Amino acid sequence: MSPASPTRSAWSSSADILGVSDILHRDERIRLEELREFFQTRVRPVALQHWSAGTFPFELLPELANIGLVGTLSETGNHLFSGLVQLEFTRADTSVSTFFGVHNELFTSAIQLLGSAEQKRTYLPDLLAMRSVGAFALTEPEHGSDISRLMQTTAERRGDEWILNGAKRWIGNGTFADFVLVWARDVADQQIKGFVVEKDRAGFTTRRIANKTAVRSVQNADIVLDNVHLPFDKWLPGTTNFAATNGLLLNSRVWVAWQAVGQQFAAVDVARDYVLCRHQFRKPLAANQLVQATVVRMLENTSLSLGLMVQIARMQTSGTLTMDQAALAKSTCTRYMRETVALGRPLLGSNGITVESEMAKIFADAEAIYSYEGTYEMNSLIVGRALTGYSTF
Secondary structure: OOOOOOOOOHHHHOOOOOOHHHHOOHHHHHHHHHHHHHHHHHHHHHHHHHHHHOOOOHHHHHHHHHOOHHHHHHHOOOHHHHHHHHHHHHHHOHHHHHHHHHHHHHHHHHHHHHOOHHHHHHHHHHHHOOOOOEEEEOOEOOEOOOHHHHOOOEEEEEOOEEEEEEEEEEEOOOOOOOEEEEEEEEOOOOOEEEEEEEOOOOOEEEEEOOOOOOOOOOOOEEEEEEEEEEEHHHEOOOOOOHHHHHHHHHHHHHHHHHHHHHHHHHHHHHHHHHHHHOEEOOEEHHHOHHHHHHHHHHHHHHHHHHHHHHHHHHHHHHOOOOHHHHHHHHHHHHHHHHHHHHHHHHHHHHHHOOOOOHHHHHHHHHHHHHHOOOOHHHHHHHHHHHHHOOOOO
């Protein structure tokens, strides 16, 4: 067959070239296909315009609510299914999947795992139906990786109230979330605890961080807390110290590793479509050996990352996953991701560097995935500590 008439490949006929979805139960495979279709037909078509403008697609929120996405991931006990959904969401757009991850993996999960019975009754129905949106405020202007030791935001109990003071930075959904989970150091015992703060609470102000080069649709915020008075029951009773966040951070680290796999799928999708359609010297770019070798290298990285995450999901389901292993997943998948998007970008030539280019968006957004939920360097040092027994931080 001539190069101009390519054979139908496994990649063009299926979204899952390794057949990983075959591990799922039949109803989960059907549900995954439904969600993939939604992400590709509803999220992906509007994502680039919003990314270029730095705006958030609020018009998608009712649709995200209608498909029951939060409830779907909350009710299933199959972490592989949840991971593949997160992969497909990021494959369509990193910004909207990040919005959802903050709402679901961080805020909603915190209420489920660490909230009181009354807090669960109060918050969860609207969170699961996405009638309300949550955010997670941990990072501060001067503290990121060392936040557990040097957090400056404080909480002081006065009778039946808490008084919060401090500042937070890079808080996803922070400009419009109905509720923000603010982490602060209790001045009485010096332990870090979590507090639910409503967006209209006096003394609580937000400012959007503008001019980002990555996840431009995510509305990250600088937050200031100036003598914010909270009723005592806004404290999550499951947060008595920073160790209480470990379960949340472990699962969110895995979520971001799945994002890194989805980002690679997106890069392969765009690169493959482009080299099949773009003609130079009277033949498609895909008919050139160097081009094929590059796309295959991208697929190799993607497949290796996916294989790692299948095992991570098994360990999550069995309850044996540790933070060391989650850190390994995040560092490994993001390292492969960075190479994959860097290989894909030049396949589009100059067409891959404009803000109207989906590949430019994928390339830039990879830097955010590489950095948040623990930088590559910090995650690799967590693995190094487990491997050698020596901590370097």
